[in-house]
Amino acid sequence: MAPAGSAARSGALCEPSRDRRQRLGERGEAAAVVALERAGLTILDRRYRRRIGEIDIVARLGSLLVFVEVKTRAGTGYGAPAAAVTPGKRRRMARVALDYMARRGWLERPVRFDVVEVEVRNGRIVGIRHIVDAFRLWPTG
Numbered sequence: 001m002a003p004a005g006s007a008a009r010s011g012a013l014c015e016p017s018r019d020r021r022q023r024l025g026e027r028g029e030a031a032a033v034v035a036l037e038r039a040g041l042t043i044l045d046r047r048y049r050r051r052i053g054e055i056d057i058v059a060r061l062g063s064l065l066v067f068v069e070v071k072t073r074a075g076t077g078y079g080a081p082a083a084a085v086t087p088g089k090r091r092r093m094a095r096v097a098l099d100y101m102a103r104r105g106w107l108e109r110p111v112r113f114d115v116v117e118v119e120v121r122n123g124r125i126v127g128i129r130h131i132v133d134a135f136r137l138w139p140t141g
Helices: 006-010 012-038 087-104
Strands: 042-050 055-060 064-075 111-121 124-135
Touching: 012 042, 012 055, 012 064, 012 111, 012 124, 042 064, 042 087, 064 087, 087 111
Parallel strands: 064 111
Antiparallel strands: 042 055, 055 064, 111 124
């Protein structure tokens, strides 16, 4: 017989919480897609994953490629959702963006990095904020 609490240490009891966070994230991404399309962007890909990282949404606005990180929060206890896009996350996004562009022969296209914050309260989406050109990784000139 397993010792008391061993299921919690193994992560078995954490799965419902993870599933809930995953569903929350998926709802946030779906809401972000709608907001981006309403803003005139064309969605090219969702959840573009490589070994080095992931980009939630890849979109296009004319010839401009837009790589979007979606941050969904069910509360403000951890601060503004965009604050979770750390310098490390930005670097990973840039590497994945370069991979995406290289695989399509689009290395010369202009690019922008956006963040979409989705706020959820009591199970309902109560706010969406699209932060255009949220960060840059190299000087523009």
